[in-house]
Each structure stands twice: as C-alpha cells, then as structure tokens.
Amino acid sequence: MSSLSAVATLSARRAALTARTPRQILVPLLTPVLFALVIAPALKAALGGLHTHVDYTAFVAIGTVGLLVPLTSTFAGLSVIVDRTTGAERELLAAPVRRGLLVVGNLVVVLAVCTVQVLVLLGAALARGADFHASVSGVLWFAGSALLLVVFMYGGSELLASRIPVQEEYIAATPAVAILPWFFAGALFPISALPGALTAFAKMLPLTHALALMRYGLLGDGGAGLHDIWGMSDTTAMAALSLGVVALFAAALTAISIRAFSRSALR
Amino acid sequence: MDAAIEVRGLAKTYPGVEAVKSIDFSVGQGEVFGLLGPNGAGKSTTIGMLTGTVKPTAGVARLAGHDVAAEPLAARQASSAVFQETVLDQALSGRANLELHARLWGVATSEAAQRIADLAKSIGIGELLDRPAATYSGGQRRRLEIARALVSRPQVLFLDEPTVGLDPRIRHELLDVIAGLRDHSEMTILLTTHYLDEAQRLCDRVAIMHDGRIVALDRPAALLAGLGRELLELRLDGDVVAALDTLRSNGLAGDDAFAVGSTVTLPLNGHSAADAIASARDIGLQLASISTREPTLDDVYLRLTGDRLDDAA
Numbered sequence: 001m002s003s004l005s006a007v008a009t010l011s012a013r014r015a016a017l018t019a020r021t022p023r024q025i026l027v028p029l030l031t032p033v034l035f036a037l038v039i040a041p042a043l044k045a046a047l048g049g050l051h052t053h054v055d056y057t058a059f060v061a062i063g064t065v066g067l068l069v070p071l072t073s074t075f076a077g078l079s080v081i082v083d084r085t086t087g088a089e090r091e092l093l094a095a096p097v098r099r100g101l102l103v104v105g106n107l108v109v110v111l112a113v114c115t116v117q118v119l120v121l122l123g124a125a126l127a128r129g130a131d132f133h134a135s136v137s138g139v140l141w142f143a144g145s146a147l148l149l150v151v152f153m154y155g156g157s158e159l160l161a162s163r164i165p166v167q168e169e170y171i172a173a174t175p176a177v178a179i180l181p182w183f184f185a186g187a188l189f190p191i192s193a194l195p196g197a198l199t200a201f202a203k204m205l206p207l208t209h210a211l212a213l214m215r216y217g218l219l220g221d222g223g224a225g226l227h228d229i230w231g232m233s234d235t236t237a238m239a240a241l242s243l244g245v246v247a248l249f250a251a252a253l254t255a256i257s258i259r260a261f262s263r264s265a266l267r
Numbered sequence: 268m269d270a271a272i273e274v275r276g277l278a279k280t281y282p283g284v285e286a287v288k289s290i291d292f293s294v295g296q297g298e299v300f301g302l303l304g305p306n307g308a309g310k311s312t313t314i315g316m317l318t319g320t321v322k323p324t325a326g327v328a329r330l331a332g333h334d335v336a337a338e339p340l341a342a343r344q345a346s347s348a349v350f351q352e353t354v355l356d357q358a359l360s361g362r363a364n365l366e367l368h369a370r371l372w373g374v375a376t377s378e379a380a381q382r383i384a385d386l387a388k389s390i391g392i393g394e395l396l397d398r399p400a401a402t403y404s405g406g407q408r409r410r411l412e413i414a415r416a417l418v419s420r421p422q423v424l425f426l427d428e429p430t431v432g433l434d435p436r437i438r439h440e441l442l443d444v445i446a447g448l449r450d451h452s453e454m455t456i457l458l459t460t461h462y463l464d465e466a467q468r469l470c471d472r473v474a475i476m477h478d479g480r481i482v483a484l485d486r487p488a489a490l491l492a493g494l495g496r497e498l499l500e501l502r503l504d505g506d507v508v509a510a511l512d513t514l515r516s517n518g519l520a521g522d523d524a525f526a527v528g529s530t531v532t533l534p535l536n537g538h539s540a541a542d543a544i545a546s547a548r549d550i551g552l553q554l555a556s557i558s559t560r561e562p563t564l565d566d567v568y569l570r571l572t573g574d575r576l577d578d579a580a
Contacts, residue, residue, distance in 0.1 A: 001373040009370040013356065020358045088364070090354045091415075094318045095371040096344035266322045267315060 006097040010105025017079065018109055024079075028071035029117050032064035036125040043188075050190070054221045058132050061125030062214045063187030065146060066207050068121060069114050070153045070178035076110045077157030080261075081167050093265050100258040107154050107254075114150045122218075133220030141239060142217030148246040149210040153178075155253030162260040181207045192228045203229050206249040209242035270329070271296045271423050271455035272317065277326035279312050286312040288479040289326065294457060294472075296422075299449050301466035302459040303564075304476035305572055310459040311351055313476075314427045317457070318348045331422045344372065347416035348425040351459075353408050357401035361392060361411045364400055365418050372419035379418065386414040390444055406437030413444060424448070426458045430465065438462075445469055463564040473564070477572040487564055494523060494562035494570070495534040499543050502530050504553040519546050525570040529555070532566060 018024055040060030043049075049056035083089040092102055126132065134142075156177060164170045184198060185191070185207040191199050202208045212225030216239055223235035230238040272294040279287040287309040294300040302310045315321030317328050319339050328335045331345035347368075355364055362383065369379035387393040390410045395403060403411060409429060416424055426445065430438040446469060448454060460466055466473050467487050474484040483490060503510050507526045514520035514531065524533045533543060540559045547554060 001371070005373075006371070009367065013359075013367050016363060017356060017358055086357065088354050088356045088367075090320055090348075090350050090352075091368070092371070093320045094343055094346075094348050095368075096340045096373070097371060098340070265320070267320065 001097060003098065003101060006101045007105050007108060010092070010097070010102055011108040014079070014106050014109040015112070018076075018113065024075055025072075025113055025117065028068055028075060029120060031071070032068040032117075032121050033124050035064045035067070036061040036121060036130070037128050040125075041128065052221070052224070054215075054219050054224070055131035057125060057128060058130035058219055059215065059221075060188060061122060061130050062218060063182075063211060064121060065118055065214060066149070066185055066187050066211045067179065067182045068117055069146065069149050070182065070207070072114050072117060073110055073150060073153035073157045074160075074174050074178040076106065076113070076154060077161040078167060078170060079106065080158060080161035081164070081170055084161075084265075085166070089265065099262040099265060103158050103254070103258045103261050106158070107151065110154045111147065111150050114146070118146060132218045134218050138217040138220070140217070141243075142214045144243060145210045145213035145217065145246060148243070148250045149207070151250035152206050152210075152246060152253055155250065155257040158257035159253060159260050162257065162264040181205050184208070185211055186225060186228070187211060190225065190228055199228075206246050209245045213239055213242050213246070269296055269332075270294060271298070271331055272300070272457060273327075273329040274313075274317075275327045277313065277316060277328055278324045279309075279316060279321060280324045285479050287316070290474075290476075290479075290481050292474055292481060292484060294455055296455055297453045298471045299456045299458065299469055301470035301473035302457065302476055303461065303463065303466050303473050303568060304459075305461060307478075308476040308572075309479040310476055311427055314348065314350075314425050314457070314459060318346065318425055319343055345421060346423040346425065347372075347419055347421040349409070349412045349416050349427065349429050351427040351431065353412070355400045355408060355412065358399060360397050361387075361400055361403070362396040364411060365396075365415050368415045369418045374419055382418050382420075383414075386417055389447070390414045390417075391440075404437075406433050406441065409433065409437075409441055410444065413441075417448075421454065423455045423457065426456060428459055428461070430460070430462060442468065463568055467564045475568055475571050482571045483567065490567045491562050491564065494566055495536045496561065497535045497540070497559055498562050498566060499533045499535055499540050500530055500558045500560065501533070501544075501547060501552070501554055502556040504529075504555050507531060510552055513550055513552065514547065517546070517550050519543060519550070523570065525566075527569050532569070534562070535559070 040057045044056040050059060160173060160177065161170060164173065184202045185205050186202060191202040191208060194202060208229065212229055215221055215225050216223045223238055226235060226238035226242055230241060232238050270293040274290060274292050276289045276291060277287060278289045302313060304310050312321055316323045317335060319335055330342040333342040333345060335342040365383045366379060387396050390413060392407060392410050392414060395407055400408065400411060430441050442465060449469060458469060470487060472486050474481045507529050511520060511524060511526045511531050520533050524531060535543065544557055
C-alpha cells in the first residue's frame with residue numbers, strides 16, 4: 001500500500017470519528033468567536049483601539065486564530081489517548097503501514113478542521129465589521145503561517161499524548177500548552193507593549209511569529225508585528241524569517257512527535 | 268511442512284521483569300497452534316512481539332518467511348490479530364471497522380465488499396454491521412473482531428484469548444466459528460488461551476508457557492499420554508503438600524503426581540485405584556473424597572505449572 005493511500009485511509013478514519021463528535025469542532029470556536037465578536041469591539045470602544053490605521057477588531061480576530069488553532073490541535077491530541085485506551089490503536093499498529101503515517105493521517109484532519117474554523121472565525125469578524133486588507137500575496141502569507149502553526153501545534157499535541165498516559169493528566173496540561181502562550185504572543189496587543197523581558201520571551205514563541213505573519217498578510221499593517229520581533233527594515237525578509245521560524249518548529253515537533261509516537265506505541 | 272511462524276530465542280525483558288525468556292517454536296502452514304499458560308506466563312507478550320506491537324529484547328521471529336523486525340511491513344501484511352482486549356473504533360459501525368481493515372491491508376474495494384458480506388453472514392453478524400460497534404455485546408464484538416481479522420485473508424491469524432470474559436454459550440458459539448476456520452481454510456492460527464478445553468478441541472499442537480518459558484510442546488494427545496489412562500484424585504483434609512511428600516516417600520506417587528488446592532492427583536499408570544486408596548489410608552491420610560477419571564489437558568497444564576513445575580522444566 002502506498003504512503004498516500006495509507007494517509008488517505010487513516011485520515012478518512014479520523015474524519016469519520018471526528019464527525020461523530022461535532023463538539024470537538026464547535027467548542028474550540030466559542031471563545032475565539034466571543035473575542036472577535038464581543039470582547040474586541042468592546043475593548044476598541046472602551047480604550048480606543050491601537051491608535052493606528054489598523055482596525056482593532058481585525059487585529060484581535062487574527063489574534064484569536066492563535067487561540068483557536070492551539071485549542072483545536074490540543075483537543076485532537078486527546079483522540080490519540082482515546083485510540084490507545086479504548087480504541088483501535090493496536091489494530092492500526094499491527095497494520096502494514098508505517099507508524100509515522102498514523103500521525104500524518106491525524107494531522108490532515110486537524111488541518112481540515114482548523115481551516116473551516118478559521119474561515120468561520122474570520123467570517124464572523126467580517127460580519128461584525130472587522131476591516132481586513134487582503135491581497136493575493138497577503139492571503140498566501142496568512143495561509144502559510146496558519147498552516148505551519150497547525151502543524152507545529154499538532155506536533156506538540158501528539159508529543160504530549162505520547163508522553164501522558166491518561167486523559168485526565170492531558171486535560172490538566174492543556175491550558176499551559178494551548179492558552180498560556182497566547183497571552184504573551186501579542187494576540188490582544190503588540191508585544192512591544194509588554195515589559196522588556198517578556199517581549200524578549202514573546203519573540204521566542206512560534207505563535208508570536210505566526211500571528212505577526214498572519215497580520216502582515218491580512219491587516220495591511222506594514223509588518224508592524226514583524227518589526228517588533230526583528231527590528232529590520234525589509235518587511236519581506238522579516239516575513240520570510242518568521243515563516244522560517246514557524247516552519248522549523250513545525251518540522252522539528254512533527255519529527256519528534258512521530259518518533260515519540262512510534263516509540264511509545266511499542267510496548 | 269514449511270514454517271508459517273518461526274521463533275528462535277525470542278525474549279522480552281521489561282524493567283525488572285523477564286516476561287519472555289528465550290523461547291523457540293515453529294508452526295507449520297495450516298497448523299493450529301496453542302500457547303497455553305496462566306496469566307503472566309508471557310503468552311500475550313509473545314503475540315505482541317509477533318504482531319510488531321511489542322519490541323523484542325532478543326531473538327528472531329518470522330511470519331510467512333518475513334523477519335518481523337527487518338521486514339515489518341511484509342510480516343504485518345501476512346498476518347492479522349484478534350487481541351485480548353477489545354480493539355475497535357467504538358463510534359464507527361461494524362462495517363466501517365471491517366472496511367478500514369480491508370483498506371489498510373490493501374484489499375480492493377469491490378473485493379472487500381464481497382468478503383465483508385460473506386464473512387458477516389458466516390460469522391453471524393450480518394444484521395449488526397451498520398450499528399455502531401459500541402452497541403455490540405461482548406460476544407458480538409469478538410465476532411466482529413474475528414471477521415475483521417479475516418477480511419484480509421491472512422496467512423497467519425493470531426487469536427489472543429479470544430473467548431475470555433464471554434458467557435459459556437457465546438464462548439461455545441465462538442469456538443464453533445474458530446473450528447470452522449480450522450476446518451475450511453489453509454490459514455495458520457496461533458491461539459493463546461487458558462481454557463484447556465479450547466486448546467484440546469482446536470489445536471494440532473500446544474506449547475505450555477510458564478514464567479516466560481515453554482515448559483512443554485507437543486500434540487495434545489501426546490501430552491495426555493504422559494499421564495496414562497486414568498487419574499486418581501484424593502481430596503484431603505490438612506497439608507496437601509506434606510501429604511504428597513508422604514505419598515511419594517511411600518512409593519505411592521511418582522514425579523508425575525501433583526497437588527493443587529486441597530487435591531492430590533495421581534496418575535495410576537496401570538495400578539489399581541482400590542489398591543492406591545487402601546495404601547493412602549494405611550499411611551494415615553485423611554481423605555475427604557476420592558474419585559477416578561481420565562486425564563485432560565488441564566491435568567497436564569496443572570502438573571507443569573503447579574508444584575511440580577521446577578522438576579518439569
């Protein structure tokens with residue numbers, strides 16, 4: 001069986017299981033949509049926004065992608081534990097397919113779910129009056145960045161699921177993995193507004209790079225977020241560097257998670 | 268006969284536990300081979316190593332000529348397994364579980380549909396196929412798992428304690444299904460069980476495992492022959508091990524006698540039961556009950572895994 005057929009089969013299985021638990025798709029949307037529709041406009045009205053030409057509602061809408069993707073990816077990691085404890089993991093391990101493809105099969109579905117969720121989130125923000133400035137290249141920067149963020153976050157979730165034996169412990173770790181970085185990554189305000197040490201910390205987070213890239217793509221902010229990270233004058237170079245950072249983290253975590261899964265699956 | 272399963276020096280050590288200690292056996296094509304032993308004997312670990320879900324510490328295992336470590340995909344392509352615990356996607360229908368196996372094992376879609384229909388009919392789950400597996404009873408899940416393992420028409424089928432936890436009626440129905448596989452296919456089956464009647468009924472040969480080792484390996488009839496035609500069972504009041512020692516020191520019991528619980532079992536080996544009972548009474552044993560019967564594989568198993576294990580091994 002070719003690797004492509006195997007991934008298609010494994011993805012179809014994961015999609016069928018995910019479709020039977022629609023809450024897995026809907027619940028992670030609630031908080032980001034709430035931020036985009038209610039909290040961001042309220043903050044804008046109360047505090048006056050960013051005091052730039054950038055629309056604060058749009059700024060936060062993209063910021064909440066940085067909450068949505070980690071939440072969805074982390075919840076998807078729970079399915080790995082369910083497979084292991086009450087599902088068909090041993091059957092899959094006994095199948096004539098490379099074990100790493102099991103991780104890839106799950107990732108494909110997480111990518112699809114996140115794509116739908118991000119479109120819903122941005123659609124909701126647009127409906128609420130968010131002001132995006134999209135160009136073809138901007139959309140590509142956004143899409144590439146979002147895609148790599150999903151790959152990075154799902155790699156982390158798979159790794160976590162391989163290391164944590166039970167659902168209860170995994171759920172306890174979820175806020176630290178999925179939510180905590182979001183507060184430092186410039187989701188609600190530019191990272192330059194943070195104290196110096198925290199700004200330095202934020203620059204090391206892949207999420208910060210991903211959000212700055214997504215805003216560069218869809219906000220027409222001239223790469224303000226990228227400039228806060230790199231301090232350079234060439235915006236395209238900064239975007240490429242940030243994309244490289246997210247890609248590096250995504251590739252590394254995917255490789256590590258495949259290795260961890262293959263090792264932990266063997267008793 | 269070519270070996271469908273070949274195991275040489277296979278061992279598995281977990282931290283602090285030697286689960287399997289360098290075992291050797293081979294199983295011919297079309298043979299039904301039983302691995303018997305108590306819980307913790309190493310049976311499931313052995314199946315795990317053969318199916319590639321447990322990494323061996325040492326040794327070599329081949330399935331249909333493929334080394335499970337060096338050619339894992341080819342070895343897994345040639346085999347299917349029904350594991351001891353339920354391994355199903357519970358939210359999916361029975362049909363979806365079967366189709367998934369077919370696709371993973373590379374069975375063409377049109378061919379898979381026909382095989383699933385045939386298997387569902389022969390295994391008696393045709394009416395259930397479109398229900399979620401979570402709604403199946405324990406026996407129905409087992410049937411579904413057996414059907415799933417057969418969809419790919421494996422050269423080697425592993426059945427790890429397939430009837431454990433099932434009620435007697437379902438268990439016997441399932442044994443009929445497995446017996447049907449034995450009678451109507453050329454598939455090699457490796458079955459683990461601690462129900463000795465299953466092994467006696469289904470297996471061409473059995474290996475008895477204890478404490479990670481194979482302590483006996485032969486045809487069931489040959490293993491039974493080692494205990495003679497008739498056994499005397501003495502149920503005793505008091506220290507049964509001391510009683511067995513007394514019987515031995517008085518020449519009334521040989522190395523093949525064994526004690527389990529409050530019962531001493533003596534192969535009569537052609538001697539008269541009446542003489543043996545009289546002699547036991549003469550040496551002062553307090554006999555609560557006495558019976559004679561033909562030996563079963565249970566007796567072979569108990570002799571090898573009971574108090575006589577060290578001598579037997």
